[in-house]
Amino acid sequence: MxxxxxxxxxxxxxxxxxxxxxxxxxxxxxAAKPAVKSEPIELPQDxxxxxxxxxxxxxxxxxxxxxxxxxxxxxxxxxxxxxxxxxxxxxxxxxxxxxxxxxxxxxxxxxxxxxxxxxxxxxxxxxxxxxxxxxxxxxxxxxxxxxxxxxxxxxxxxxxxxxxxxxxxxxxxxxxxxxxxxxxxxxxxxxxxxPRRARDFADAVLAKRARKIARRARELEALDVEGRHQLRIAAKKLYYAMGFFESLYDGRKSRERMADYQRKVKELLDHLGALNDLAVQQQLTGSLTPVVRQSDGLAVIAPSRHERTKTERLLKSAGRAGRELADAKSFWD
Incomplete structure (x- = not known):
């Protein structure tokens, strides 16, 4: 959910x-002050x-x-x-x-x-x-x-x-x-x-999390809303973890594979995030109904045909992104 x-x-x-x-x-x-994004994390190799x-x-x-x-x-x-x-x-x-x-x-x-x-x-x-x-x-x-x-x-x-x-x-x-x-x-x-060495720790953590995600991502279109939500959480943690450990993978081949893997995870997250935003906004619109009715007498608005079509399109795109991620080559040892 x-x-x-x-x-x-x-x-x-x-x-x-x-x-x-x-x-x-x-x-x-x-007179809002600007937001601050995350800073790069640089970890020494040893x-x-x-x-x-x-x-x-x-x-x-x-x-x-x-x-x-x-x-x-x-x-x-x-x-x-x-x-x-x-x-x-x-x-x-x-x-x-x-x-x-x-x-x-x-x-x-x-x-x-x-x-x-x-x-x-x-x-x-x-x-x-x-x-x-x-x-x-x-x-x-x-x-x-x-x-x-x-x-x-x-x-x-x-x-x-x-x-x-x-x-x-x-x-x-x-x-x-x-x-x-x-x-x-x-x-x-x-x-x-x-593992005492951070690179060894990163290899083990990334491999374990990636395996779990690959199994669910391959069958994404068969997942219910709750299943997709849990997959999104797991994929987001993997994406963050790659950002934490990125500087430890300094070889050219490792960096290229990591960039490709990160791109695939990000693509999956974008589709799952868009699906989640639609669902949250529909929930919020529903929660507004009693408030609006009390003051304005407005009726409930069901999801539009455009929203339903968009959801179906996002599901297909997410399913394709999930299969590509499941087949992606690893960058960890």
Missing amino acids: VRSTNSAVRQDAAPAVSERQQSRVAKRAA IDSSTAFQLIAASIFRQVGANEGAVRSANPQGVHQMRIGLRRMRAAISVFAQLVDDPETTRLKQELRWLTGRLGPARDLHLLALRLRRARGAAPERQKRLQVVETMRNEALATAIAALATDRYRKLQTDVWAWIEAGDWLGGAARRQV
């Missing part, structure tokens, strides 16, 4: 947001697995912190980039799970998930507002729906901004940096059955 966006919107937007707060969000957006994780995690969390200003200024792209940073951090924890597994890591994963949940509705509603703006025609119903969506988006942005002002967020910042630099997981790293 797709993300539980409806419940997230209701939960985060439940407290009433005053007109004054919405006006404040609009003013911030007018680096050990523990130090590699520390460098990777530090790079990722810098992206999270660097987007605070953009989020506080109500920049939807800042929300998007901070979410990407949080997802990359959770992916890094998953990729290095064998190394960093301990109670503190588990607690921090929950806190990272909490913050991601506070940012999610603002991003999803922003995409829905863009979709409604780009839709053909200017029917009164569409304009009214757009007004409702933009109001909800501003409420969700206010919720995201408020989350960054909490003691919980400040503690998360402090705790994550302490965990990266001197967490308890470091004391148990030597006792765990983890």
Whole structure:
């Protein structure tokens, strides 16, 4: 299934947001600070697995912190980039799970998930507002729906901004940096059955994740919505992992094969992401129905023929991309 966006919107937007707060969000957006994308990760060839994780995690969390200003200024792209940073951090924890597994890591994963949940509705509603703006025609119903969506988006942005002002967020910042630099997981790293050399660790992790994805990707068109969602999560973690370890593969042949493999994973993710965006936006449109009916008496709008055709086309494209990925040559040893 797709993300539980409806419940997230209701939960985060439940407290009433005053007109004054919405006006404040609009003013911030007018002078929004720029969003910050991820930085390249460069790992020395002889680096050990523990130090590699520390460098990777530090790079990722810098992206999270660097987007605070953009989020506080109500920049939807800042929300998007901070979410990407949080997802990359959770992916890094998953990729290095064998190394960093301990109670503190588990607690921090929950806190990272909490913050991601506070940012999610603002991003999803922003995409829905863009979709409604780009839709053909200017029917009164569409304009009214757009007004409702933009109001909800501003409420969700206010919720995201408020989350960054909490003691919980400040503690998360402090705790994550302490965990990266001197967490308890470091004391148990030597006792765990983890390859000491980061390149050996990367080979094993990438090979294992790629095998699991290949089996599902080959039969993608037979998967249900939940199956496609789980495949997308697994493929995204693999894509992030390749970015984490990319600098370790310095041979010409390895780099060429990695670039080809990354391209195939990215193509699959693009198709699966487009399918997920359609499903999320349809969920959100459905969740707006009671709100719109209360004020405007508008009826439910079922997915259009264009949306159904687009979904079918994306499924075929995703299936083709999945088969190409399953047949791709590996770049790891």
